[in-house]
Every structure is written in structure tokens, then in C-alpha cells.
Amino acid sequence: MRPTTKDLAKAAGVSLATVDRVLNDRTGVREDTVRRVSEAIEKIGFLRNISAANLARSKSYRFLFLLPRTGDQFLAELFAKISEANSAFGSDAMRAEVAQIHESDPHQIANFLEALHPDAVDGVAIMAPESPQVRDAKLRLEQRGIETVSFISGQIRADADLAAGEFIGIDNHAAGATAGRLMGRFLDRQAGKVLVIAETMHARDSLERRLGFDEVIGADYPYLTVLPSLETHGEAERTDRIIRATFARNPDIAGVYILSSEARVPLQTVTQLTQGGHRVVIAHERTPFTEAALVARQIDALITQDPGHLVRSALRILRARCDRREVLASQEKIRIEILFAENL
Amino acid sequence: MRPTTKDLAKAAGVSLATVDRVLNDRTGVREDTVRRVSEAIEKIGFLRNISAANLARSKSYRFLFLLPRTGDQFLAELFAKISEANSAFGSDAMRAEVAQIHESDPHQIANFLEALHPDAVDGVAIMAPESPQVRDAKLRLEQRGIETVSFISGQIRADADLAAGEFIGIDNHAAGATAGRLMGRFLDRQAGKVLVIAETMHARDSLERRLGFDEVIGADYPYLTVLPSLETHGEAERTDRIIRATFARNPDIAGVYILSSEARVPLQTVTQLTQGGHRVVIAHERTPFTEAALVARQIDALITQDPGHLVRSALRILRARCDRREVLASQEKIRIEILFAENL
DNA sequence: ACGGGGATGAGGTACGTACCTCAGAAATCG
DNA sequence: CGATTTCTGAGGTACGTACCTCATCCCCGT
CATH class of the missing domain: 3.40.50.2300 (Response regulator)
Structure with missing residues (x-):
């Protein structure tokens, strides 16, 4: 049987009232009495029954x-x-x-x-x-x-x-590094540019992901060039436009990393532009859309948090x-x- | 406030005793009384307070x-x-x-x-x-x-x-398939043999992993040959011996998949034989040993369950x-x- | 030595549920 | 119809803890 407050009182040689005062940090207990009770708690391995406590104070x-x-x-x-x-x-x-x-x-x-x-x-x-x-x-x-x-x-x-x-x-720096590792390995020895798409680079998580990504690519895959991050600001029309423009200017884009948590809008454009190509696409977060894209092989990997x-x-x-x-x-x-x- | 048994009794127009009889499947309640109580449960959204219940029956x-x-x-x-x-x-x-x-x-x-x-x-x-x-x-x-x-x-x-x-x-078939996908992508377009090491192939989980692995390799990476599974039976000496023998017979082993959950022993031999090479090694389960091996780049990926x-x-x-x-x-x-x- | 105040004990009620007993109501049977 | 049997209600105690009141005790300073 688990010891109760009653056992604790007996073990400490005090009354239930004093045990209660100690357990709930009430005033009016001499310091060495507190100590005696604390020692008894250790000794008999008392653990407050939180269910009973919450029941008693009808806390929710x-x-x-x-x-x-x-x-x-x-x-x-x-x-x-x-x-x-x-x-x-x-x-x-x-x-x-x-x-x-x-x-x-x-x-x-x-x-x-x-x-x-x-x-x-x-x-x-x-x-x-x-x-x-x-x-x-x-x-x-x-x-x-x-x-x-x-x-x-x-x-x-x-x-x-x-x-x-x-x-x-998640640790967003590590998440970005993981994306970088996957990108590097999946683009095995194939040189080219990597496009990074974010909602905004003013958010700390985006910054950290980008940092982690760049670190791995820079260290282990020097033949890859990571382009400056495109910022979508969550606007569909703008997103479509700037992605298309960037692809037009850079025909040698080999990989795309979408680092914001809402991937649907940028992904739609990227998928259209990647039709039939061998580009590696990595995105974040599992949603009905990204899941379907993964199954349809429009994305190569998803980095997610549950x-x-x-x-x-x-x-x-x-x-x-x-x-x-x-x-x-x-x-x-x-x-x-x-x-x-x-x-x- | 959450409804209690008392509220439930009132709502059902019965006594606490009857509520108790219904809630705890006791005998001696007419069927339509049970129904009335059940309906009241639905109606007022009664949820038994399990903490209180366990307290009452001092259940652990x-x-x-x-x-x-x-x-x-x-x-x-x-x-x-x-x-x-x-x-x-x-x-x-x-x-x-x-x-x-x-x-x-x-x-x-x-x-x-x-x-x-x-x-x-x-x-x-x-x-x-x-x-x-x-x-x-x-x-x-x-x-x-x-x-x-x-x-x-x-x-x-x-x-x-x-x-x-x-x-x-985990779904072991899917785990094997995942290993297969990683192996295929990491060995990008590089032909060769893949060694599979198991403790025993009599265990269902090993079988399923192997099946999933073979499916993916067979479908998408036909230039890879998966060798018959080596069985270690958990014996260190035997493990070392058969792995060395297989490597000697197959100099073109490009990848190793260790599908049993205890990877330390086979991994030690594999690491020695892979010194300086570019073989892809995939193992299962995170342990102090496999974790260190991953950091030391002796393993390329770990497939784990927490x-x-x-x-x-x-x-x-x-x-x-x-x-x-x-x-x-x-x-x-x-x-x-x-x-x-x-x-x- | 005495009052005052701080420390402690004793005992109660409450929380929501389980489980028990006993009395009485309702349904069922002959 | 009465006699069973089956069902239901009322009320109690218990679980472990919180929180309250009141009485008592001890220590302190004067």
C-alpha cells in the first residue's frame, strides 16, 4: 500500500494538520518541524495522491x-x-x-x-x-x-x-540541418542551385532552419548553391509570381526547400514547374496536401513535428x-x- | 461544473443507488430503467470521474x-x-x-x-x-x-x-520499405550488392522488414542485388565470422542493412570491413552504440521506434x-x- | 508569574464514486 | 387475491487529500 498522509503524520510524529500545513506550504510551522516532516517524506517514500488532492479541492x-x-x-x-x-x-x-x-x-x-x-x-x-x-x-x-x-x-x-x-x-536549427542533409544526399554529386522558400524570414524559426540548412550544404555539398530565401508573406498570387520568376532566371535549380509550415501554396507552383524533372523537393509539416504530394512523388521528403x-x-x-x-x-x-x- | 452521479440520478429520475447499479453493471435493474439512465448520461454528458472512482475502490x-x-x-x-x-x-x-x-x-x-x-x-x-x-x-x-x-x-x-x-x-513492413528507400536513394545509381543481417529470420518482424525492403529495392532500384539474409542467432563469434566470409566472397557490397534490433555486434564487424569505403549502412534502433556510430558516420541512417x-x-x-x-x-x-x- | 502569540493537535466537512444494507415499492406468479 | 420475486430508494461508510475551526500547549518577554 502506498503511504498516505496519515502514515506520514505517524512517521513524522506530528498530526495530520501539521502534515497538511507542510505539504501545502501554509504558515505557522516551526522550521525543524518542517524538516522532520520532509525527512519522513523521504524515509517512507510518501507521494501525494494528486487525484485525491484535485478531488478534494475540486480543481480543474x-x-x-x-x-x-x-x-x-x-x-x-x-x-x-x-x-x-x-x-x-x-x-x-x-x-x-x-x-x-x-x-x-x-x-x-x-x-x-x-x-x-x-x-x-x-x-x-x-x-x-x-x-x-x-x-x-x-x-x-x-x-x-x-x-x-x-x-x-x-x-x-x-x-x-x-x-x-x-x-x-522542434529544434529548428537541427530541422534545417536535417533538410540540408537529405537535400545533399538525394542530389548525390549533382551540382546545381537550391531554392529556399519561406513565408517570412523575420520569424525566428525560419531563420534557424535556414541557418542549419546552409551549414550542412556549405560543409558537405559545396557544389550546391543555395539561393536567397524567397518570402511569400502568405500571399498566394505573390508566391506564384516570385517562384515562377526565380525559376525563369535559374534554369539549373536542382532542389527546392520550402521551410515554412504552410507548404500548400508554394508547393502548387513548384510542382507545376517541376513537371517531369528530377528536382528534389523537401517541405515541412504533414498536412493532407503535403501527404498527398509525398505519395504522388511531388515531394521527396517531409520534415515534420507531430x-x-x-x-x-x-x-x-x-x-x-x-x-x-x-x-x-x-x-x-x-x-x-x-x-x-x-x-x- | 461537470455533472456528477448525483446530477445523473436527478436527470434520470432515479436514485443514486440505481445509477450506481447501472454504471457498474450490477444486476437487478429493469431494462427500461437502464435505458433511462443511459439516455440521461447522453443528455447531460455525464463522464465518470475515474480518479474519484479509483480512489473509492482504492484500485491500483x-x-x-x-x-x-x-x-x-x-x-x-x-x-x-x-x-x-x-x-x-x-x-x-x-x-x-x-x-x-x-x-x-x-x-x-x-x-x-x-x-x-x-x-x-x-x-x-x-x-x-x-x-x-x-x-x-x-x-x-x-x-x-x-x-x-x-x-x-x-x-x-x-x-x-x-x-x-x-x-x-511499428509496422515492420513499412520500416523495411523505408530502409529500402533510403538505401536506394543513398546509393544513387550505384550498382552493387546489399547485405542484410538479421538475428533470425524466424521472427515475424525480421521477415516483414526484409519483405518491405526487397519490395522497394526490387521495384525502384533494379541494379541493386540484395543478398540472402545472414542470421547471427545473437552469437558474437558466429556473427563476426559469417559477415567476414560474406564480404570476402562479395567485394562489391555497396550497402549493409542490419534489420535486427540489437545492432552492436554485427555493426562492429561491418565497421571494420567498411573502413574508408563508401558503403551505405542502415541499422535499426537507437542505442548508445548506434547513436555514436551515427555521429561517427559509420552508419548513414537509423530506423527507430522510441x-x-x-x-x-x-x-x-x-x-x-x-x-x-x-x-x-x-x-x-x-x-x-x-x-x-x-x-x- | 503572567499574558500573548506562535505552534500544534483534534476533529470536522467536503470532493465524486464504490459498495454495502435494509426497507419498501412494484411487478409477477399461482 | 396474496405470496413471491424483482426492482428501487435511502442512507451509510470508505478512499486520500484539502481546508476549516477551535482548543491546547509551549515558549517568549516582561
């Missing part, structure tokens, strides 16, 4: 995902997984909701965050580009007792944040932080997945 | 992993992850233990399973090759109320089992079955991961 967790207002299929995947998580964790007294904001307006994001009240929300997963306003708003949220995590893109302060579960998402894992990981980390618990680091590490048609 | 879950007696680093990883899961799920009233058996002796396995008692074990994850004895023993376990799942290798009855969470592990995910998935599935709950299928799908030095 309300979490919020703050996502961009505009997006395409990857955003839709995230929505689907959040609602899936809601039904899966429903019996666990936690609920996740979504709010959408214009990701390009740091002021609006900060205002939104300021308006959140600890009575209504226990934690927020924020998918938004880095900015001082948002960073400050996050700090103030945490002071008010609302937990926060950076989701997929956004505020990374240091490598240590990754370990601490501050950031939920949206279901992202969502569940965010929820588990927020929850653990609310409970002041450690998380299982190895479970929360978001893997860089590589998909071919064979391992879909 | 005891699960058992049945693993092979002999193994190397992959087995060690599994052990580590099981003990990790124990501490992570410890506050959740579930405990996992390990038993080891000679995997090659179906009789001993069956005897072991027969001896398990529902009072001592709630569920078993079995990693053992397919055999009629084990299959029967599993069925009898389930009749006695002990849940079972096939773990990593072993009894697959049909594709439907995969969906139902009967089998926990042992932590395997273990947690097994536990979640067993637990859900004990609770007669559905699992979240997308979370339990074990992905075929591809590792390069860049995305470790």
Missing part, C-alpha cells in the same frame, strides 16, 4: 492556446488535435480552448494576455513571434499565477529553456507546472520526424 | 512487461524506460514490473502466463515470438480478466488488431482496457523514425 485546469488568426492546413491540424485532446483529457478535469490573434501585432497580443484572469485560465500556450511586448506580458502573466509556454515558434531565451519545458517545438504530440505536450507541461511537478523530459522532447511515402 | 494497476532474457542495448533501453515510467506514473497508482523469459521456449512462456493471477496482475505486455502456445495462453489470460498486448514483436492476428491496440510497435513511447503506450493501452475506455488512437500509433546525425 483551464488552458488556452493562442494561435495565429491566419493559416492554412497546419493550423487546421492544430485545431483538430486540440479538440481531440479535449475529449481525451476530458475525464481528467482539464479543458483546452483556442483564441486567435493577429500574430504580426505584438501590441494586440500583449493586450490580450494582460486581460487574462487567473480565475478563468490556469495556463496559456502562446504561438507568436518574439517581441518585447509579448515577452513582458508573459512575465506579468506568470506573476499573476498563470503559467505560460512558447508553442512551436516564439520566445526562446536560452538553451536551458528547452530543458525546462519553456519552449514546445501536432498531436505538440498539443498534448503543451497541456502536460502546463499541468505539471500548475501542480509544481517535474515533467518527464524525454516524453516532452518533440522529435524531428522525417517522412517518405514509405513511412507515412 | 499492476502491469507486467514480459521481455526476452537475452539482449543487449535495446533491451537495456526498454528497462530504463520502464523504470522511468514507473516514477512518472507513480503518482497515478500504476506500477510496472518486468519479468524475463527465454523467448525461444514457447512452453516456458505459456507456463509463466498460466501462473499469473488476476489478484496480482492487471495486464501484461508480451514481447515474444508468435507461437500457438503463447497465443492460447494469452486468450486464457483474457478470460481470467488479465489484459494483454503484444509488445514490439509477436502475435499479430490482423490489421484490425493494430487499430484496436492489440499490437504495440522505446519510451513504446512503454508508455503499452501502459496507457493496458490501463484503458482495464477501465473499459477507448484510447486515443493517434497517440498510440508508434512512428517509424528516421535518424541522421543531424536530428538526433
